[in-house]
Amino acid sequence: MPLMLSVIVPLHNAGELFEPFMASLLAQDEQRLEVIIVNDGSTDGSGAAAHRYARLHPHITVIDQPNSGVSCARNAGLAIARGKYVAFPDADDVLAPEMYSTLVALAEQEQLDVMQCNGERYFTHRDELQSIIPQDRLGDTGVISGAQWLERALKTRRFIHVVWLAVYRLDFIKRHRLYFEPGLHHQDIPWTTEVMFNAQRVRYLSKALYRQRVHDQSISNRRRTGKANVEYQRHYMKIVEMLVVLNQRYAGKMVIRPAFHWQIAREALGICHSIRREPELAAQCQITDEFYQRGIDRTMAANARGLKQSWHVMLWLHRLKQWQGGDHCSQPAAE
Numbered sequence: 001m002p003l004m005l006s007v008i009v010p011l012h013n014a015g016e017l018f019e020p021f022m023a024s025l026l027a028q029d030e031q032r033l034e035v036i037i038v039n040d041g042s043t044d045g046s047g048a049a050a051h052r053y054a055r056l057h058p059h060i061t062v063i064d065q066p067n068s069g070v071s072c073a074r075n076a077g078l079a080i081a082r083g084k085y086v087a088f089p090d091a092d093d094v095l096a097p098e099m100y101s102t103l104v105a106l107a108e109q110e111q112l113d114v115m116q117c118n119g120e121r122y123f124t125h126r127d128e129l130q131s132i133i134p135q136d137r138l139g140d141t142g143v144i145s146g147a148q149w150l151e152r153a154l155k156t157r158r159f160i161h162v163v164w165l166a167v168y169r170l171d172f173i174k175r176h177r178l179y180f181e182p183g184l185h186h187q188d189i190p191w192t193t194e195v196m197f198n199a200q201r202v203r204y205l206s207k208a209l210y211r212q213r214v215h216d217q218s219i220s221n222r223r224r225t226g227k228a229n230v231e232y233q234r235h236y237m238k239i240v241e242m243l244v245v246l247n248q249r250y251a252g253k254m255v256i257r258p259a260f261h262w263q264i265a266r267e268a269l270g271i272c273h274s275i276r277r278e279p280e281l282a283a284q285c286q287i288t289d290e291f292y293q294r295g296i297d298r299t300m301a302a303n304a305r306g307l308k309q310s311w312h313v314m315l316w317l318h319r320l321k322q323w324q325g326g327d328h329c330s331q332p333a334a335e
Helices: 015-026 046-056 070-080 099-110 146-155 170-175 188-198 227-250 258-277 281-293 296-303 307-325
Strands: 005-011 033-040 060-065 085-087 114-123 128-131 166-169 202-214
Touching (some): 033 046, 046 060, 085 099, 099 166, 099 202, 146 188, 146 202, 166 170, 258 281, 281 296, 281 307
């Protein structure tokens, strides 16, 4: 059988959630696939478990590397992938049995660069399921460009930039050199944006075929305060800067729609909300100072779109200026 899909799985301390993930991956209806597990310095036994699966299943390969982050893990998988398409599920989530057979079949039928489905988020602490994009906000599409898809998705106000809801044609990724930024938290945001800026044929299926498990142990949902939060918000500032560069780089090739500016301002507003939630005064002031030093305030104002977002931007700029100019940040900031 031709190898249709390479499933690249970054693995770092997935713990007890790794087994149900692997069970769902091994139960896939699509059999023309290889699984590349990149053990990213796991210390909880996940890496040993991955090697046990590889010994039992010849289509599973394990790469061991020192802990380098999810971007390096995905890039390492891409370097050896042999399928016509690639997918990037997380090792603590669960896939519907028909997920990859459905996405690959539609990608083949329509000769797509990207075939994306919907998903649902399972909040473990309150035993609740939530659709990622409600069907009343975005239904199935025909074949459209990546820019059209991204615009529609952003307008739902419920879209999250994740790589695990889609399959991507491998030669498309390699031709456009669409690799992940090493060391960057939430690298999915600039990566999916650039993917869609390049994709000519994309389709979306509103059926939820993927379940993300939202729990406190995951890197993206871990609560950070103090110096850890200062460092974390630097990643978001870099993402804002990367999105600006992407808009500038592709402006000569496509229409930069208002939604692509809106998402820049949204990410900047997220940093503002983190300042409000930060319990340590020194960390609040450090994030605020860097927000202004890097010009994120000007970027946020320049990219705000729509009355609601523009109002939020003006409100936050007023709050931050009051903070910075008053006694709030008179204490020495954290390093």
